[in-house]
Amino acid sequence: MRTPVLAANWKMHKTIDEAVAFTAALREQVKDVTDAEIILSPPFTAVRAVADAARGTRLGIAGQDLFWETQGAFTGEVSAGLLKDAGATYVIIGHSERRHLFGETDAAVNAKVRAALASALTPIICVGETLEERESNRTLAVLDRQIAEGLTELTAEEAGGLIVAYEPIWAIGTGRSATPAQAQEAHASIRARLEQAFGRDAAARCRVIYGGSVKPESIRKLSTQPDIDGALVGGASLDPSRFAQIVAGGRPTPV
Ligand code: PGA
Secondary structure, three states: OOOOEEEEEOOOOOOHHHHHHHHHHHHHHOOOOOOOEEEEEOOHHHHHHHHHHOOOOOOEEEEOOOEOOOOOOOOOOOEHHHHHHHOOOEEEEOOHHHHHHOOOOHHHHHHHHHHHHHOOOEEEEEEOOOHHHHHOOOHHHHHHHHHHHHOOOOOHHHHHOOEEEEOOHHHOOOOOOOOHHHHHHHHHHHHHHHHHHHOHHHHHHOEEEEEOOOOOOOHHHHHOOOOOOEEEEOHHHOOHHHHHHHHHHHOOOOO
C-alpha cells in the first residue's frame, strides 16, 4: 500500500507574504490528514518562510529545481545542500518547463537526481510526452527513455524511494487533463519499466503521480486508478481551498 502524494507546484507565483498566508490557511484545512503526503513547492525565495510556516505539521516542502554541484562559481544556481538548509526535503526535477524552456536533457536530469539523493532530498522526477509524440504513438517509448536515462546508476533502494510524476505536456496548464484511462496506461508502463530496471519491490514502492490540469473535480477518478498514487498540481494549487479539496479527493478514503 503506497501513501498517496499530493504536491503543489507554484511555479513562478507567490511572494513570501502570499506563500506564508497560503500555508497558514492550508495547515488548518488539512490538519486531520494523516494518510497522505502533502507537499508545497514555493519559489526559492519563499522556501524558508514556507518551511517555517509549516513547522509542526506534516506538510513537506520541495524546491522546484536544483543544480547538481555542491558549491562553487555557478551564478544563479541552488544546490541540494542549500535547499535542505532552507527547509526542503523534496525537489522537483526535470519539469517539462525546465526541459522545454531551459533545454534540460535527460543527462542533466540524471545528474540532478543523483545530487538530490546524495543530500537525502526526495526527487520528484517529471516525465511526459508532447502532443506530437502522443499523436505519433511514441508516448510509451518517450517515457521509457526518460525513465531509463533519468534514473541511470540508481540502486533499487533509491529507485523505490522516488516520486515519479507523469505529466503529459499537452495537459499542463491547458485545462485538458489526460483521461483516467490514458493516465493509468502511462503509469502502468512507467511501473513496468521500473520493475524491469530495479525489480518488483522497488517498482511496487515507487509513487507515480499524475500532473496536468488536475482539479478538485478530476482528482478522485484519477487517484482511484491502480497505478496513480496522487498528483502534482500547478494552477489549481494556488488557492488553499482548492488545493485542500484536491488533497481530500486524493486520499485513500476520501472524506
Ligand atoms: P497544471 O500544472 O496543474 O497547471 O496543469 C501541472 C504542472 O506543471 O506540474
